[in-house]
Amino acid sequence: MPVVVLLSLALQVGCAVHVVRSGRPLYWIWLILIGSYLAVAVYVLVAVLPDLRHDPRGRQAASKAMQVIDPQRRRRELQRRLELSDTVDNRRRLAQECLDLGDYANAQELFRSLLVGMYATEPDFMLGLAQAQAGSGAYTEARQTLEALIAANPSYRSSEGHLLYARCLEELGETDAALEEYRVLADSYPGEEGRFRYGRLLGRHQRLAEARDVFEAQLRRAKLMPGYYRRKEQAWLKAAKLELTRLGES
Template sequence: MSPLLILSVALQIACAVHVVRTGRPMYWIFILLVGSFIGIAVYFFAEILPNIGSSRTARRAVRGVRDRVDPEHGKRRAARQLEVADTLDNRRRLAEQSMASGDYQQALALYQKSLTGLYKTDPDLMLGVAQAQFALSQPAQARATLDALIAANPNFRSSEGHLLYARAVEATGDIDAALHEYDAVAQDFPGEEGRVRYAQLLKRAGQRAKAAEVFNESIKRTSLAPKYYQRDQRAWVDLAKRELQDLA
């Protein structure tokens, strides 16, 4: 059997499966079987290509490729928008893009500039300031910013912000307070990072049995979770396994 024929059959089967799974009219299967490569091309351009742009998965994949090829694309676009209109939303957008690209100093300046008037104690902006400060190796300042955030917004809740606070407290050398914060973070953080970081600090603090318990909990929780969660958390679970081996 020639390679072209094998390719044709494989593509016909793939397209036929797509017809059935997506509820397309069944006459497409007849066209695919009779038309070979022509039928496959017609089906692709008529039924698959128009939907690629509207697919969330496809858009996410395209953005991922674009970001790898041109990581500064989002930042440049946000900077142009800010040049056109110096609004809070545009400033915030550029600050987020600056954080993502590693330009923490610019992100910090943009967030701080936005903390004025009605938004002087905006919790999301204050959290952005703390994130930039921590990224700039300023944990004491980040901790102070987060303390001020909670004082001004006592009902504000953010799992990312709570984890950042625990990390900032740890980085300032306040181990007991950091353990307390990590313990709280580990209870409700939507991922394994909080638990693994908590166990790492327990290990450094000499609480090896408790550290092993938390590492094992993280590994077990992930093994019982759906596949997508296991994929997303693989790096943290692998780290937990390595830490357990070191404890042993």
């Protein structure tokens, strides 16, 4: 059977299922079956797309699809907003988007431009700057920013900031201090990255038995967690399994 015919059938079946699930008049099914591609196109325009716009899940899926197709789209939109209205919130949003996209140079510039006046020691902005600095490999500067953050905001707490500080110490060769920070994070970080980095650093410095204990405890604990948590942390759990296998071979 030609590919064109198979594709037409698949689209028709998909639209027919949508008719039934959305409670639309059943005559749509006959129109779709008779009209082939033209009817499918009309139905998508008048029924499927409006439903997607009003369905939060549909909007989320469409947003993710657009992000894959055009990852710079949101950045351009935020840039236009900033040009129209140079507000703190618009600048913050663009800075965060640059950070998420890995454009660390522009992220640093934007976060620095926010750290003035009444926002000179705003902890979230300082953390964003430190993340951009670390992303570009400037771990000394990132550490200094994080230390200035805590000095200016002693009551501020951030698991992401704590993890970033530990990573800076590791990258700068301060192993004992990094291990102490990771040890705390192994119990407090809301995810598996802290535990994984603790075990990996132990292993890298030949504390193999301790590293095995960390990874084994991590995997045992994960089995007790809900399925959605294991799916969310799948990459770190897989990495922990690989490290445990490597340690078993050493």
